[in-house]
Amino acid sequence: MTxxxxxxxxxxxxxxRRRRLAGTPCGPEMLIDGRPVLSFASNDYLGLAxxxxxxxxxxxxxxxWGVGAGASEFLGGHxxxxxxxxxxxADFVGAQKALHFAxxxxxxxxxxxxxxxxxxxxxxxxxxHASLIDxxxxxxxxxxxxxxxxxxxxEGQLSANRAKQRLIxxxxxxxxxxxxxxxxxxxxxxxxxxxxxxxxxxxxxxVLGPQGRGTAAHFGLKPGGRLIVMGxxxxxxxxxxxxxxxxxxxxxxxxxxxxxxIYTTGxxxxxxxxxxxxxxxxxxxxxxxxxxxxLIARLRAGLQPICDRSGWRLPASMTAIQxxxxxxxxxxxxxxxxxxxxxxxxxxxxxxxxxxxxxxLRISLTASHxxxxxxxxIAALTEIAP
Ligand SMILES: *Cc1c(COP(=O)(O)O)cnc(C)c1O
Numbered sequence: 112m113t114x115x116x117x118x119x120x121x122x123x124x125x126x127x128r129r130r131r132l133a134g135t136p137c138g139p140e141m142l143i144d145g146r147p148v149l150s151f152a153s154n155d156y157l158g159l160a161x162x163x164x165x166x167x168x169x170x171x172x173x174x175x176w177g178v179g180a181g182a183s184e185f186l187g188g189h190x191x192x193x194x195x196x197x198x199x200x201a202d203f204v205g206a207q208k209a210l211h212f213a214x215x216x217x218x219x220x221x222x223x224x225x226x227x228x229x230x231x232x233x234x235x236x237x238x239x240h241a242s243l244i245d246x247x248x249x250x251x252x253x254x255x256x257x258x259x260x261x262x263x264x265x266e267g268q269l270s271a272n273r274a275k276q277r278l279i280x281x282x283x284x285x286x287x288x289x290x291x292x293x294x295x296x297x298x299x300x301x302x303x304x305x306x307x308x309x310x311x312x313x314x315x316x317x318v319l320g321p322q323g324r325g326t327a328a329h330f331g332l333k334p335g336g337r338l339i340v341m342g343x344x345x346x347x348x349x350x351x352x353x354x355x356x357x358x359x360x361x362x363x364x365x366x367x368x369x370x371x372x373i374y375t376t377g378x379x380x381x382x383x384x385x386x387x388x389x390x391x392x393x394x395x396x397x398x399x400x401x402x403x404x405x406l407i408a409r410l411r412a413g414l415q416p417i418c419d420r421s422g423w424r425l426p427a428s429m430t431a432i433q434x435x436x437x438x439x440x441x442x443x444x445x446x447x448x449x450x451x452x453x454x455x456x457x458x459x460x461x462x463x464x465x466x467x468x469x470x471x472l473r474i475s476l477t478a479s480h481x482x483x484x485x486x487x488x489i490a491a492l493t494e495i496a497p
Contacts, residue, residue: 125440126461136161139480141456148456149484151474156318156431157399158479159349159392165385169350172384180377188377192384197354199390204324204340205333206356210365213378215313215343216242218353221371222341223280224250225364226307232274234265234306236281238288241464243280243311252278259285262296269304277306283326283340284314287465287473289428291315294330301337309339314432317347318400323393334358348389350382399478403431406476406485413489421496434460435492436471443470449495455488 121127134142137160141150159165172192180188193211201209212218223246227233231252235243238259247254253274257265269277279301281292294310301308312325320328327333327340334340334356344352355365366372392399410433411425418425424436437443440461447459450472461470474488 125444131456139477139484143456146454148451148454149487151455151457151476151480151488153477154314154346154431154475155349155479156314156347156403156475156477157323157349157393157396158477159347159389162349162392164392165349165388168388169381169385172381176380176384178379178381180379182377183373183375184377185373190377190380190383192380192387193378196383196386196390199387200342200354201356203390203394204327204342204356206335206340206362207359208362209354209356210362210369210372211378211383212353212355212369212372213375214351215311215341215345215353217371217375218341218343218355218369219243219246219311220249221246221369222309222339222355222365223247223278224370225368226250226309226339226361227252227276227278230274231276231278232272234268234277234279236260236285236292238285239280239282240286240311240313243282247280259288260290260292262293262300265297266300266304269300269306272304277304279306279308281308281310282314283310283312284319284430284432286314286432287460287471288426288434289314289430289432290426291319291326291329291430294327294332298332298338306337307339308337309341311341313341313343313346313353314430316342316344317393317396318403318431323347323396323400344386344389348386348393350386350389352378352382352386403476403478406478406480406482407431407433409482410474410476410485410489413486414492417489417492417496423496431476433474433476434471435474436469438468438470440470443472446492446495447472450488450491453491453494455491457488 131143182188197209219242227250229251233247233252234255237256255268315326317323319326335358339357341355443459457472457474460473
């Protein structure tokens, strides 16, 4: 089969993806493919990607540290801003130690194979992010997948398992559904069955928990013991990068063995420098989180009647990720196109990113949106819905 036929098949199934061209910086109002749109597509939950304080910090970072790191972190590319950021991150999430990575995808595919090897066993939620799925493959460990947040099935799998090392792996906030994993119960299972629990907090860090300390903090938990927390710095933190935090013993081991932290050029020090400012804004940003939460409540109140009428489904998400499940691929694309005709961009998400028959609009809100903009989206969907 040629790649052309495969491409044609994707197209026929309504699964061809297209990267729309952004002609302006990330924000609620953008030029997309040359047209002004109101965007509900970004994960810049606190509006930090273009925050003046962060731009200032990055500019200072550039003038103090230059652009590139020049080498991997073990060969001279580990700069003071990188080291300081790791200490600040550990402190912020309440862990003994943290290790920084260039991106969240790199973090996951480095951490999991470093923790688990051939003969070990991984227990993974079926709705985990693609990077965690690939991470499991790279580890060569046995892969047991459990139905989304199904603790009963997970416990059955754990109790039947005899592997020496075990790891439970889950998104903390699920990236396409917006729901929150039951971390206290998962940790309890991890402790009872002598397993590690690694949570991917890409969508909780900065927005959930006191001062935005993340989903673990939301439940009163801290990294340490059996709990290892990975978080990303390109979403709410507004920059780029990721980290893993936990007990010093675990992080020391990851520093020695996570290949995506060892065999890659160090992160640009200007960015790790800027991230210190990002952490400061997150920590003092209760007002931003309050604005975001008010918008989430407003959007859900507006969407519920539309869904009740049309047969669309609004899952129980309390986070900034608000999916509207429409079902079919073509039907979902049609709704997204109709929105775009009205100047509104909420991306259509189709399989394999989500299960078959669960194509959806993925609406994401940020603190930079205004109430009127949310109302505009609700009004447009009211017109479009069957
Ligand atoms: C975005 C995301 C990642 C990848 O993080 P990047 O820093 O964008 O590479 C990993 N896990 C989840 C759940 C995500 O949503």
